[in-house]
Amino acid sequence: MxxxxxxxxxxxxxxxxxxxxxxxxxxxxxxxxxxxxxxxxxxxxxxxxxxxxxxxxxxxxxxxxxxxxxxxxxxxxxxxxxxxxxxxxxxxxxxxxxxxxxxxxxxxxxxxxxxxxxxxxxxxSEAFTEDPLRVLRIARFWARFHCLGFSIAEQTKELLQQMVTSGELRHLTPERVWKEWEKSLTTPEPHKFLELLNQLNATEDVLPQLKVSQQQLTLLAKMSRASDDTELRFASVFIGQPDDFNLSVFCQRLAIPNRYRHAAELAFQYQLLLSKAKLSSSEYFDLLQAIDYWRRPHRLTQFLTLRFTLFLAPEKGFIEAVKTAAAEAASVGASEIVAKGFSGKAIGAELARQRRQVFEQKLAAS
Incomplete structure (x- = not known):
């Protein structure tokens, strides 16, 4: 032994x-x-x-x-x-x-x-081609080691292409596909994972309906250089997807955890706001309402990180000002409003009005 x-x-x-x-x-x-x-x-x-x-x-x-x-x-x-x-x-x-x-x-x-x-x-060995999961594993290894100067041998690339052409990748379970993709998100260059799938024409087999253009690769590379947050790296891939792309169905098919899905929804649904040159304080408050900041404050941080990493020059002072104003607005509670005699739907309307007032005043003063 x-x-x-x-x-x-x-x-x-x-x-x-x-x-x-x-x-x-x-x-x-x-x-x-x-x-x-x-x-x-x-x-x-x-x-x-x-x-x-x-x-x-x-x-x-x-x-x-x-x-x-x-x-x-x-x-x-x-x-x-x-x-x-x-x-x-x-x-x-x-x-x-x-x-x-x-x-x-x-x-x-x-x-x-x-x-x-x-x-x-x-x-x-030639037995390499017997396991279709290896296409994803090699893509992940390339994402990890490309920064060290690693390349893929031409004969190995040919075998990878044979595996894709054979249709064997369609037999991979969604859970295994997601596991390899998630691991790639922790590497120095996760865009290389998707880039190789594109080169091999394998994307549709393992990530059905996902468009991976140069735009998605560029945004993912940019986010990865700025942050090791895997949720934000994942989310950046969904900026620029077609309007008819069904994110919920896509995530459900691959059994993608909710925390990743929620980050992707933020990027996909609010991509116009993410890339807009300037947002008013009123637009920022409308966003807080839309993303349910009051129960999920981390979503504002995700939005700001995506916006000021991918589309605008970093403005640390302004980012902190938005966060501070939002936190103060969140401190306005419903109990005082109820004590003043509001009831029913009027409570929610007054709560939103007061929170908006606090948020916009605080942001304007910063």
């Missing part, structure tokens, strides 16, 4: 990064061996075990054979005879197919270190 550190942890160490998590491969063991040592088995498709002390994942070395459509269409084989090389050859990229033994020696049968030095994303 031998244990090896594999994948991203080894790659990141070679790139000079501190690995965020560590994955291990175990050669020469059975599920029974692992359980006898206190490992807890998880996963249904193949045996993965959690270390009793660190909680890190240890997977038995395995091989895979394509047996159906999509990224789940595989028969998995594992037993003590499966070698480390057998396990590494099934991985996607050479830079992810490097292992490190317990003494710190590297096992690199596919020249992953060379590709790290030459800054190339290259497939390990």
């Amino acid at each position: 031998q244990t090896y550190l594999v994948g991203g942890a080894v790659r990141d160490k070679l790139l000079g990064f501190e690995p965020h998590e560590r994955d291990w491969v175990v050669v020469g063991a059975t599920p029974g061996h692992m359980q006898e040592q206190g490992f807890q088995q998880v996963g249904k498709d193949f045996p993965v075990f959690l270390h009793p002390d660190t909680g890190e994942e240890y997977a038995l070395a395995r091989t895979e054979r394509k047996s159906g459509s999509g990224y789940k269409g595989f028969d998995v084989h594992f037993d003590p005879s499966v070698t480390l090389a057998d396990d590494l050859i099934r991985r996607d990229l050479t830079i992810n197919a490097i292992a490190e033994d317990e003494e710190g020696h590297l096992i690199d049968p596919f020249d992953g270190r060379r590709d790290i030095q030459q800054r190339v994303l290259r497939h390990v």
Whole structure:
């Protein structure tokens, strides 16, 4: 029984990064061996075990054979005879197919270190094409490593194109598509994820009805340089979508979390206000009402960040003035209005009038 550190942890160490998590491969063991040592088995498709002390994942070395459509269409084989090389050859990229033994020696049968030095994303073997999810994974890796000078090998690009042409991407579940897209939003250049999908003509297969033009790529790149907020990065993609684009249906289809959907709605519904050269205090207050600032104050911050990052020069003093005026307007409550004898719909009308007055006066004075 031998244990090896594999994948991203080894790659990141070679790139000079501190690995965020560590994955291990175990050669020469059975599920029974692992359980006898206190490992807890998880996963249904193949045996993965959690270390009793660190909680890190240890997977038995395995091989895979394509047996159906999509990224789940595989028969998995594992037993003590499966070698480390057998396990590494099934991985996607050479830079992810490097292992490190317990003494710190590297096992690199596919020249992953060379590709790290030459800054190339290259497939390990022709079996690369068997898993359509790899199209999205390579797009995500490009979004992460492009800033370091990485490019995609031409032969790998050809295989990616073959996978798209085959129609295999249509078998990906929406949840897996969203998971890869969300991960790409945390990278230095998330627009590269969408850019590669466009280059491969894969966007319609995985993100149906979403228009990804140069405008969307530019706005996403600009937002990403200014902020690491993944919700705002996501939202910027929806500025400039066609009027008939159904955002709710799109988000529902991909099971996109509500916090992302709400940010996208803000960008999509109010894009004319976002790009307008100047907004009056009255327009700002109407916006507060429309986005329900009183219950969701963070939406004003999102709007201002989008507006002054993507369309206008930053005006920190003015941004803070709007936030301060809005907060003071929010301090006007309904109880005092009710105490003055207002009732029914008149309460809401008077509350809005007083809040508007406070907001506009405060903003004008700043």
